Amino acid sequence: MMLIVRSAVPALALLCLTAAPIAAQNKDDGLAIGRKMLADDNPGELWVERGKRLFFEKRGPKKASLEQCDLGVGPGRAEGAFARLPRYFPDTGKVQDLESRLLTCMVELQGFKREDIVKSRFGTLDRDSDMEALVSYVGSKSNGMKMNMPLADPKERDFYKAGEYLFFRRSGPLDFSCATCHTEDGKRVRLQELPNMTDPKQMQMVVSTGWPAYRGTQASVRTMQHRLYDCNWQMRQADLGYASDLSVALTSYLNHHANGGVVQLPGVRR
Amino acid sequence: MKTIKRALVLAPVVIAVGCVSFPDAETARSIGEQMVSEAYPGMPEALTRRAAQDPAQRICSKVGDAKLTPEEAAQVVQASSAAFKYPASNKLAGDWKVGAKLSADGGGMRIRDGQVEKSKENGALCVNCHALDPKDVNVGNVGPSLTGYGTQRGNSEAVVKYTYEKIYNAWAYFPCSNMPRLGHNGFLTPEQITHVVAYLIDPQSPVNKR
Numbered sequence: 087m088m089l090i091v092r093s094a095v096p097a098l099a100l101l102c103l104t105a106a107p108i109a110a111q112n113k114d115d116g117l118a119i120g121r122k123m124l125a126d127d128n129p130g131e132l133w134v135e136r137g138k139r140l141f142f143e144k145r146g147p148k149k150a151s152l153e154q155c156d157l158g159v160g161p162g163r164a165e166g167a168f169a170r171l172p173r174y175f176p177d178t179g180k181v182q183d184l185e186s187r188l189l190t191c192m193v194e195l196q197g198f199k200r201e202d203i204v205k206s207r208f209g210t211l212d213r214d215s216d217m218e219a220l221v222s223y224v225g226s227k228s229n230g231m232k233m234n235m236p237l238a239d240p241k242e243r244d245f246y247k248a249g250e251y252l253f254f255r256r257s258g259p260l261d262f263s264c265a266t267c268h269t270e271d272g273k274r275v276r277l278q279e280l281p282n283m284t285d286p287k288q289m290q291m292v293v294s295t296g297w298p299a300y301r302g303t304q305a306s307v308r309t310m311q312h313r314l315y316d317c318n319w320q321m322r323q324a325d326l327g328y329a330s331d332l333s334v335a336l337t338s339y340l341n342h343h344a345n346g347g348v349v350q351l352p353g354v355r356r
Numbered sequence: 357m358k359t360i361k362r363a364l365v366l367a368p369v370v371i372a373v374g375c376v377s378f379p380d381a382e383t384a385r386s387i388g389e390q391m392v393s394e395a396y397p398g399m400p401e402a403l404t405r406r407a408a409q410d411p412a413q414r415i416c417s418k419v420g421d422a423k424l425t426p427e428e429a430a431q432v433v434q435a436s437s438a439a440f441k442y443p444a445s446n447k448l449a450g451d452w453k454v455g456a457k458l459s460a461d462g463g464g465m466r467i468r469d470g471q472v473e474k475s476k477e478n479g480a481l482c483v484n485c486h487a488l489d490p491k492d493v494n495v496g497n498v499g500p501s502l503t504g505y506g507t508q509r510g511n512s513e514a515v516v517k518y519t520y521e522k523i524y525n526a527w528a529y530f531p532c533s534n535m536p537r538l539g540h541n542g543f544l545t546p547e548q549i550t551h552v553v554a555y556l557i558d559p560q561s562p563v564n565k566r
Binding site for chain 2: 240251257260266277
């Protein structure tokens with residue numbers, strides 16, 4: 087009896103957050119067809135392969151692999167990790183998304199300097215980013231599983247609610263919040279479609295089959311941290327801190343809306 | 357099997373308790389504000405201060421489906437209307453050709469690696485969200501279509517003044533509208549706004565041609 091009640095509570099408690107109405111999905115259009123064509127032969131697979139190699143290779147000043155890195159489902163386990171992030175980690179005392187957690191492992195286990203990883207977080211044409219590869223690999227290890235981000239720990243609920251507050255918070259020379267562009271169906275900036283992030287179906291497109299994604303215009307895989315950085319840039323704010331609490335809180339808010347979506351990563355984007 | 361059923365029947369009670377343990381709005385706000393203050397490490401104060409909110413922005417940040425109260429709406433309108441600035445010439449409709457270029461320019465003031473984007477002037481961003489020239493298909497739809505704006509409204513002094521003020525500070529007419537307060541925030545100069553006004557209302561402007 088006790089066991090049953092315990093296991094039922096976290097799952098059911100989530101129901102009170104997922105009451106947003108489900109709106110019609112975007113109709114198929116030219117861009118969707120293009121994405122489908124790219125997805126059939128996704129260049130992101132190259133990042134997955136490289137990420138897998140980097141995950142098991144002994145690297146950094148401490149010559150260690152990431153096989154002792156706990157992404158929330160046990161040391162070295164990548165399977166299902168992405169689907170349950172962000173979450174609270176007692177060893178750091180922080181709520182962390184995948185990138186924030188990988189950063190912790192690369193610093194603590196492998197001895198890399200945090201500032202070096204942050205500096206090379208986004209790949210360029212001359213230099214690949216290890217982080218983009220690792221995120222692709224770990225993300226792909228949740229493929230076929232449903233997003234199931236927990237809100238069991240009070241800190242996770244703090245981040246979720248702070249993320250919601252931040253999503254609607256307007257500031258800057260253009261008075262933008264995330265909500266300015268992302269709370270209605272069928273909206274575009276120029277021809278770029280804007281997902282309605284209050285709609286779980288559309289959020290699943292963004293999260294469970296969204297980021298990390300191979301971006302055709304950038305010839306690279308980009309991550310959710312990069313997506314948030316880029317939005318923040320368009321909003322005319324200063325460079326968003328990598329793995330900052332603000333970025334993780336927003337990710338908590340967004341990922342939780344995507345719970346139930348079947349993961350298929352990396353995605354493919356314009 | 358019976359125990360499972362009983363657990364499910366009890367579940368609503370447990371859910372109600374579970375929901376209460378979320379932080380309240382004031383706590384979420386204070387955690388969120390702390391996060392904002394730490395979100396831009398290594399950035400100079402001149403740039404991070406952009407993330408601070410003015411009183412109207414605070415009012416206009418309703419969470420979820422929460423609505424503005426009439427008092428709040430009045431406060432935003434009043435503060436916005438009281439702060440209009442006009443060009444030195446006091447001529448509110450400028451050169452539509454300059455306005456056409458500005459309306460399609462989506463740049464200005466962006467920050468990369470701590471450096472503010474270098475540009476002679478900020479763009480007016482119009483086309484990102486509004487249809488204007490009926491021949492231009494590469495237009496957004498976050499805001500309403502403004503195709504035929506001048507044809508529909510004419511170019512009387514009242515229309516020109518309203519159009520200028522609407523672009524200068526949209527919140528004076530539509531409190532907390534999605535539209536940025538382009539003049540009020542100093543993103544566009546009063547002179548730039550006069551050119552955009554001309555692009556909207558001039559009978560020769562593509563906006564008003566078929």
